[in-house]
Amino acid sequence: xxxxxxxxxxxxxxxxxxxxxxxxxxxxxxxxxxxxxxxxxxxxxxxxxxxxxxxxxxxxxxxxxxxxxxxxxxxxxxxxxxxxxxxxxxxxxxxxxxxxxxxxxxxxxxxxxxxxxxxxxxxxxxxxxxxxxxxxxxxxxxxxxxxxxxxxxxxxxxxxxxxxxxxxxxxxxxxxxxxxxxxxxxxxxxxxxxxxxxxxxxxxxxxxxxxxxxxxxx
Numbered sequence: 765x766x767x768x769x770x771x772x773x774x775x776x777x778x779x780x781x782x783x784x785x786x787x788x789x790x791x792x793x794x795x796x797x798x799x800x801x802x803x804x805x806x807x808x809x810x811x812x813x814x815x816x817x818x819x820x821x822x823x824x825x826x827x828x829x830x831x832x833x834x835x836x837x838x839x840x841x842x843x844x845x846x847x848x849x850x851x852x853x854x855x856x857x858x859x860x861x862x863x864x865x866x867x868x869x870x871x872x873x874x875x876x877x878x879x880x881x882x883x884x885x886x887x888x889x890x891x892x893x894x895x896x897x898x899x900x901x902x903x904x905x906x907x908x909x910x911x912x913x914x915x916x917x918x919x920x921x922x923x924x925x926x927x928x929x930x931x932x933x934x935x936x937x938x939x940x941x942x943x944x945x946x947x948x949x950x951x952x953x954x955x956x957x958x959x960x961x962x963x964x965x966x967x968x969x970x971x972x973x974x975x976x977x978x979x980x981x982x
Contacts (some may be wrong), residue, residue: 769853769858770860774861787825787829788872790824791873798880814882814946815946818874818877822870823931823935826870833906833910834907834910834914852976854980858911859900859972860903862902862906867895867896867899870898871895874891887945887948891941894941894942894961897962898935898937901934901964904965905934906923906931909930913926941961944957
């Protein structure tokens, strides 16, 4: 059932080509503005600034794409989902699909940064693992919060307020690992942050699995 729901999400996303194009243009515009604003043609950017700009671009792109998980759904679709699938299958399919979307956006942003701004990353494997874990964390947090916000008025405002503390914790871990990678430190230095990211992901997934059925029935 989860695979069928993921396939449904992918099919609907491909039909909304304007949305996909809009997210791509948004990400490209953010990075290109950074390139022009900071005169990066002369390589005047340091590693700390590169890390901050990269994660800001990824964060805004991910929030704009994943936040619509449940907020963008039509009311009638909720009744259909309730009839054909369990709430656990629905939330897990949303998390997995949004993880794929977040990871694709992160990789696209990384490629654009490498093209326009340069690539100071020394340990590609560790950085890609960080992108994967952070993408999963963003997906799990935003999918659950989107489900909560969709049941309330002013859902977009509620979404921003509820997601900030969780997203901040994920960003702090990701930025710390990125700093270690940029400084060329050994992988063992980043083990604690990687474990923290993994722990946050497990907690968010567990909370989503246990709490979403109650949110779904409300």
